[in-house]
Amino acid sequence: MQLHLEPAGHAYVLRGADGRSALVNDRRLTSSFVIAPGTLLADWPVASPAALEPADLLPLLELQPEVVVLGTGGRQVFPPAAVLAVCLRRGVGVEVMANDAAARTYTVLAGEGRRVVAGFMLDPGT
Numbered sequence: 001m002q003l004h005l006e007p008a009g010h011a012y013v014l015r016g017a018d019g020r021s022a023l024v025n026d027r028r029l030t031s032s033f034v035i036a037p038g039t040l041l042a043d044w045p046v047a048s049p050a051a052l053e054p055a056d057l058l059p060l061l062e063l064q065p066e067v068v069v070l071g072t073g074g075r076q077v078f079p080p081a082a083v084l085a086v087c088l089r090r091g092v093g094v095e096v097m098a099n100d101a102a103a104r105t106y107t108v109l110a111g112e113g114r115r116v117v118a119g120f121m122l123d124p125g126t
Helices: 054-061 082-090 099-111
Strands: 012-016 021-026 027-028 033-036 039-041 067-073 092-096 116-120
Touching: 012 099, 021 033, 039 116, 054 067, 054 082, 054 116, 067 099, 082 116, 099 116
Parallel strands: 067 092, 067 116
Antiparallel strands: 012 021, 021 027, 033 039, 033 116
């Protein structure tokens, strides 16, 4: 039996993610997206971790997080160092992991009331 705590006051609840899709509230997403407890950017134009550029993190950083969680698809793939440096120069923590682990981490941090933003890279063709 799985138990899920519904965070009070969160407009968007991430229920799970893998390399191809994610479930936010009752909506199935199949393209890359950004989520924070009060924000959903359903079409984040990022195809893969290798193609990620520093400017791609601006929509996440505009939400003023204390930590960014990057879900890199079905497996953990680190983006170029220049991308991670964008967060670190601003004093924002960054965690990179596969989407399933990123979803769990995001959910825990959001449930603790942390200022967390997550970007998930999805590839429905995998």
